[in-house]
Amino acid sequence: MCKKELKWIENALDSLHETGQKGNIHWRATYTEEDKKALKLLEQWMKDQNLEISYDNIGNLYGKIKGEQEKIVLTGSHRDTVKHGGKYDGALGIICAISAVGSLYAELGKPKKSVEVVAFCEEEGSRFLSGYLGSRYITGQLTDDIMQERDSDGITVNEAINYACFDRNKIKKAPQISDVERFIELHIEQGGVLERRGEQVGLVTSIVGILIGRLTIVGHQNHAGTTPMYMRKDPVTRAAQFIVEMNQWAKTYGEHITATFGEVQVFPNKSNVIPESVSLSFDIRSTSSDILREAEHILKALEQKRDGFGYTLEFVAHDAPAQMDEDGLKLLEGISKKLNLSYRKMHSGAGHDAQIIAEKTKTNMIFIPSIGGISHSPLEYSKIDDIGHGYLLLKGFLREIAW
Amino acid sequence: MCKKELKWIENALDSLHETGQKGNIHWRATYTEEDKKALKLLEQWMKDQNLEISYDNIGNLYGKIKGEQEKIVLTGSHRDTVKHGGKYDGALGIICAISAVGSLYAELGKPKKSVEVVAFCEEEGSRFLSGYLGSRYITGQLTDDIMQERDSDGITVNEAINYACFDRNKIKKAPQISDVERFIELHIEQGGVLERRGEQVGLVTSIVGILIGRLTIVGHQNHAGTTPMYMRKDPVTRAAQFIVEMNQWAKTYGEHITATFGEVQVFPNKSNVIPESVSLSFDIRSTSSDILREAEHILKALEQKRDGFGYTLEFVAHDAPAQMDEDGLKLLEGISKKLNLSYRKMHSGAGHDAQIIAEKTKTNMIFIPSIGGISHSPLEYSKIDDIGHGYLLLKGFLREIAW
Known part of the structure; x- marks a missing residue:
């Protein structure tokens, strides 16, 4: 041959x-x-x-x-x-x-x-x-x-x-x-x-198509020992909840989507301090424009949330x-x-x-x-x-x- | 006076x-x-x-x-x-x-x-x-x-x-x-x-009492675009799930416990790479020895898990x-x-x-x-x-x- x-x-x-x-x-x-x-x-x-x-x-x-x-x-x-x-x-x-x-x-x-x-x-x-x-x-x-x-x-x-x-x-x-x-x-x-x-x-x-960017969640920095759970605005916990939800959401679309949060920056990043903020990269890819639009919608909806956290979104790439x-x-x-x-x-x-x-x-x-x-x-x-x-x-x- | x-x-x-x-x-x-x-x-x-x-x-x-x-x-x-x-x-x-x-x-x-x-x-x-x-x-x-x-x-x-x-x-x-x-x-x-x-x-x-230490979760590093969700062992997602579960568990004990994950290190920490590992600090405090023992038990049980991740625990402080x-x-x-x-x-x-x-x-x-x-x-x-x-x-x- x-x-x-x-x-x-x-x-x-x-x-x-x-x-x-x-x-x-x-x-x-x-x-x-x-x-x-x-x-x-x-x-x-x-x-x-x-x-x-x-x-x-x-x-x-x-x-x-x-x-x-x-x-x-x-x-x-x-x-x-x-x-x-x-x-x-x-x-x-x-x-x-x-x-x-x-x-x-x-x-x-x-x-x-x-x-x-x-x-x-x-x-x-x-x-x-x-x-x-x-x-x-x-x-x-x-x-x-x-x-x-x-x-x-x-x-x-x-x-x-x-x-x-x-x-x-x-x-x-x-x-x-x-x-x-x-x-x-x-x-x-x-x-x-x-x-x-x-x-x-x-x-x-x-x-x-791809949606790349960064989500920053700002909470309230505080003492890890003296702040009861109900008084906290812990951005690490909030970010964890978001990652879990996004994974559950992504899985409903099978092989049509990937969602990755590969970069995490915590501030001030001390074991005995409830952090002030967490910054997460997101890398969401899909063969479907509709699914990518849904992802974008979910992300943008965060900025409107009135749950005591501050949310900032920054989009780096957005290709169909x-x-x-x-x-x-x-x-x-x-x-x-x-x-x-x-x-x-x-x-x-x-x-x-x-x-x-x-x-x-x-x-x-x-x-x-x-x-x-x-x-x-x-x-x-x-x-x-x-x-x-x-x-x-x-x-x-x-x-x-x-x- | x-x-x-x-x-x-x-x-x-x-x-x-x-x-x-x-x-x-x-x-x-x-x-x-x-x-x-x-x-x-x-x-x-x-x-x-x-x-x-x-x-x-x-x-x-x-x-x-x-x-x-x-x-x-x-x-x-x-x-x-x-x-x-x-x-x-x-x-x-x-x-x-x-x-x-x-x-x-x-x-x-x-x-x-x-x-x-x-x-x-x-x-x-x-x-x-x-x-x-x-x-x-x-x-x-x-x-x-x-x-x-x-x-x-x-x-x-x-x-x-x-x-x-x-x-x-x-x-x-x-x-x-x-x-x-x-x-x-x-x-x-x-x-x-x-x-x-x-x-x-x-x-x-x-x-x-207090339980302080570090939990490291090792997954499989991979390409964020080409690795389907079902093939992943993403330690960030696993860590997020753990943090959410620990928060839910802590809340069942009201004011008797605090659980803080204030320090997070992701490796290699790149937006387009499913990370290899995540290292989390834990700071768990309780007025009850029983609750602390339960926390320790939950943490230690991770090391026995056969879910494709590697878990390493390191205890720094353990006071009643x-x-x-x-x-x-x-x-x-x-x-x-x-x-x-x-x-x-x-x-x-x-x-x-x-x-x-x-x-x-x-x-x-x-x-x-x-x-x-x-x-x-x-x-x-x-x-x-x-x-x-x-x-x-x-x-x-x-x-x-x-x-």
């Missing part, structure tokens, strides 16, 4: 991974020397597969096989990594796309539709907090605010691009999103569901869920069956460029298992067999759609 | 307060220059009232009026303050005792029983964590472990005593606890109950409740009525030397209101009228018991 291609993919993953080594940590941040090294490799691999290289103004790299029609089928993923990240997140989707498109071209010649492989920049938000710079750029969602955002050294996106490493001479007419008929992204799952269920590929139905294309999903199901792959239709709890693109054009995603559900870590690992399954599915999909 | 005595008490509170000024903060730690200044004042005031001065080996200061019998009625409080503390905590009970004993002697001459005023050292535990050094010493409960305890500069109790400021020449035969027939301590309430209820004095029925003397309480009630004072029988949620002494001899406590329930703060304040009520009650009690 595709032993030679898989071998190449395995080596390419290793080579691309090496470009991200920055001193003692692994971090391929956007517009850096590490990024420059990665682009050099990706350009070379695209050329090797007869893809025509171009960049757009934000620094996305494209490799194109011109088809009979102008309509473009876009595939790929992001080339940046989180700080202290792994080998597969992002990289897998670009490398498999280069190999799939190149070998389809070699096997079948010129496609009906044009096919482009994209290596997006700055999806992770690990250099500039907002993230999704590349996909926001091609879908016209990059605001001036985001372009002025600063990294931890105080350098804005605009300034960083000026230092950037991509070759300005290669900036050509970037694909217009109106010409992009479809986008498909292969990615590791970053969760433990596929591995736990023993399934070979995940066919993504939707990418969760993205639905994947149904026809594309049916096609992926059909190909999986033909390839004899066990598959699971599932939503993605993590964010991806695909969710930005899905607002503008038909989009699909393929997941392969992450061992132990580990990602954003040097321990991130996917088996070569699983990579093969995802690769064959991507290749089959591109063949059906573009050739 | 006692206008002159009250004026003296007011001035003495101010003068003693000044001795605790240490640079920018107020802190009269034990065996320090501040303590030395305080002892100089207290010695002088005792002498002025014809009390015979002595010290014991730990540094408690006594002022004695010898009576016809050897039996001793002991009264007083502690002379140390917490860091950044106030004017009344401890000081009030010593100053009022000096004035009451001195003026009773002036009015009525030699008492039937010997009366001694004590100025205990290191009750607060703000220099050496264990606290109650003075009362533990006279009741024979000072262990070698405590004597080897170090302050934040690494100085042990033993070493600190050698630098101490009390006059070694004045160490005489300290009162043996077997000769102490009774102990009575006047103290500010340090809570808001008396003020809120508009009552003039509190007659303490018991001092709460102390019952105040019933006959003394009846006497205090009778005198309150005679003086036309509105009183409240109540327990003490804070710890006092009286709870240590109560294990060995008949002990009582009088509380006066703390405005706003504030103590262990420079804002600590008690009205002079309330001080007058407490003073008259103490004086009346000593008169009945010793003269």
Whole structure:
């Protein structure tokens, strides 16, 4: 079948991974020397597969096989990594796309539709907090605010691009999103569901929307020994009650929602003092806009409560869920069956460029298992067999759609 | 009535307060220059009232009026303050005792029983964590472990005593606890109950026992977006559930218990990560040994739970409740009525030397209101009228018991 291609993919993953080594940590941040090294490799691999290289103004790299029609089928993923990240997140989707498109071209010649492989920049938000710079750029969602955002050294996106490493001479007419008929992204799952269920590929139905922010509850600070329970306004107890209620609420929606309170700050945080305040982060994700709206409603209702506590809400992110294309999903199901792959239709709890693109054009995603559900870590690992399954599915999909 | 005595008490509170000024903060730690200044004042005031001065080996200061019998009625409080503390905590009970004993002697001459005023050292535990050094010493409960305890500069109790400021020449035969027939301590309430209820004095029925420690809950760290709720072992959610359950349990015992979880440490404490662990302080106080035992049982039962979480318990303090003397309480009630004072029988949620002494001899406590329930703060304040009520009650009690 595709032993030679898989071998190449395995080596390419290793080579691309090496470009991200920055001193003692692994971090391929956007517009850096590490990024420059990665682009050099990706350009070379695209050329090797007869893809025509171009960049757009934000620094996305494209490799194109011109088809009979102008309509473009876009595939790929992001080339940046989180700080202290792994080998597969992002990289897998670009490398498999280069190999799939190149070998389809070699096997079948010129496609009906044009096919482009994209290596997006700055999806992770690990250099500039907002993230999704590349996909926001091609879908016209990059605001001036985001372009002025600063990294931890105080350098804005605009300034960083000026230092950037991509070759300005290669900036050509970037694909217009109106010409992009479809986008498909292969990615590791970053969760433990596929591995736990023993399934070979995940066919993504939707990418969760997200509500991120901070809730501060202010009570009355007092002596832990001399203040009877009935006289207390203890914000730790109030926060605990809220967390329990939110968990009960979330569970009524099964797999359609996650609710996490991962950061807790208590003030003054002394064992013999009833605290003055508690600050809780909330991270609520759902495939349903209605459920997210309900969560927002529950949170906002707190501010109106007259129960002796003070409540302050701060929203940091508020993104709607993205639905994947149904026809594309049916096609992926059909190909999986033909390839004899066990598959699971599932939503993605993590964010991806695909969710930005899905607002503008038909989009699909393929997941392969992450061992132990580990990602954003040097321990991130996917088996070569699983990579093969995802690769064959991507290749089959591109063949059906573009050739 | 006692206008002159009250004026003296007011001035003495101010003068003693000044001795605790240490640079920018107020802190009269034990065996320090501040303590030395305080002892100089207290010695002088005792002498002025014809009390015979002595010290014991730990540094408690006594002022004695010898009576016809050897039996001793002991009264007083502690002379140390917490860091950044106030004017009344401890000081009030010593100053009022000096004035009451001195003026009773002036009015009525030699008492039937010997009366001694004590100025205990290191009750607060703000220099050496264990606290109650003075009362533990006279009741024979000072262990070698405590004597080897170090302050934040690494100085042990033993070493600190050698630098101490009390006059070694004045160490005489300290009162043996077997000769102490009774102990009575006047103290500010340090809570808001008396003020809120508009009552003039509190007659303490018991001092709460206390269970202090730390509970660590270890779950499974994971991605906040990609881990379904049913696959989680989220220690924040588990801790919240525990806090809610403990509050419900505590409320079933009304005023007989307080439960506080004032310190919370979450690891790694990131909004988009289901945490690995949560560490909670617990501070559980009750007038009932049975209730405390039940609390301990609930906590220990956690360690046996097989629910996928890891539980670690660490106990820091475990003191039984102390019952105040019933006959003394009846006497205090009778005198309150005679003086036309509105009183409240109540327990003490804070710890006092009286709870240590109560294990060995008949002990009582009088509380006066703390405005706003504030103590262990420079804002600590008690009205002079309330001080007058407490003073008259103490004086009346000593008169009945010793003269």
